[in-house]
Amino acid sequence: MSYGIKVEVWGDYALFSRPELKVERASYDVITPSAARGLVEAIYWHPGLRILIDRIYVLNPICFTNIRRNEVKSKVQASAVKRMMTGGPVPMLCTSADIQQRAAMLLRDVHYVIEAHFELTDKAAPTDNPGKFKDIFRRRLERGQCYHTPYFGCREFPAHFRAWQGEIVPAVPETRDLGLMLYDLDYSNPCDIEPMFFHARLQDGIMQVAGEEILR
Numbered sequence: 001m002s003y004g005i006k007v008e009v010w011g012d013y014a015l016f017s018r019p020e021l022k023v024e025r026a027s028y029d030v031i032t033p034s035a036a037r038g039l040v041e042a043i044y045w046h047p048g049l050r051i052l053i054d055r056i057y058v059l060n061p062i063c064f065t066n067i068r069r070n071e072v073k074s075k076v077q078a079s080a081v082k083r084m085m086t087g088g089p090v091p092m093l094c095t096s097a098d099i100q101q102r103a104a105m106l107l108r109d110v111h112y113v114i115e116a117h118f119e120l121t122d123k124a125a126p127t128d129n130p131g132k133f134k135d136i137f138r139r140r141l142e143r144g145q146c147y148h149t150p151y152f153g154c155r156e157f158p159a160h161f162r163a164w165q166g167e168i169v170p171a172v173p174e175t176r177d178l179g180l181m182l183y184d185l186d187y188s189n190p191c192d193i194e195p196m197f198f199h200a201r202l203q204d205g206i207m208q209v210a211g212e213e214i215l216r
Contacts, residue, residue, distance in 0.1 A: 006164035010111040014152030042150040048124030059111040171205025
C-alpha cells in the first residue's frame with residue numbers, strides 16, 4: 001500500500017549537475033528525481049519507508065545564469081581515513097593552497113511541486129503503518145521541520161518548502177524534450193554503485209517520472 005504527498009519547494013538558485021560535465025558544472029533543466037528524493041528525505045526519513053518520485057511540476061519558467069565559484073580541487077581519500085583509523089598518518093588537505101575558480105551554469109528562481117509516494121520496507125517496525133508516516137510528514141511540513149536544510153543540488157543553494165495546499169498545480173505551459181537525465185543511484189551492491197537514467201520530457205510543465213523506462 002502506498003501514500004502520496006505533494007511538497008512545494010522554491011529557491012533563488014539550483015545546480016543539478018550533469019555527470020558528463022564535471023569540470024565546468026552545468027545544470028539539468030529541471031530538478032532530477034534523485035535530487036527531489038533527497039530533498040523530501042531531508043524533511044523526513046525513516047528506514048521503514050521508501051520515497052518514490054511520481055512527477056515534478058515546474059511552476060516558474062526555466063532560466064539559467066552563469067557564475068564563477070571558488071572550489072577545492074582535491075579531496076581527502078576514504079582509503080587515507082581508513083589508514084588513519086588503524087594508526088596511519090593523519091590525512092591533510094590545505095584548502096587555501098588547493099583552491100581554484102570554476103564556472104557553473106545554474107538555474108535561477110526555481111519553483112517546483114514534487115509529487116511522491118512512499119512504501120513500507122521490510123525494516124518497518126510492527127507498530128509502523130502508512131497512516132502514521134503520512135501524519136508525521138504532514139506535521140513536519142506544517143511546522144517547517146527538517147533533519148537538515150533541504151537544498152537544490154548544492155548545499156549553498158537552500159530550498160524553502162511547505163505542503164502544497166491547492167488541488168490543481170499551475171505548471172508553466174511549456175513542452176520540451178529534456179534528454180537523458182539521471183534518475184537515481186542503485187545502492188543494492190555497495191561495491192558497485194550504479195547510476196540509472198531515464199528519458200525526461202516536460203509536457204505542459206510536468207515531468208513524469210513514475211512508469212518511465214529506467215536505463216542502466
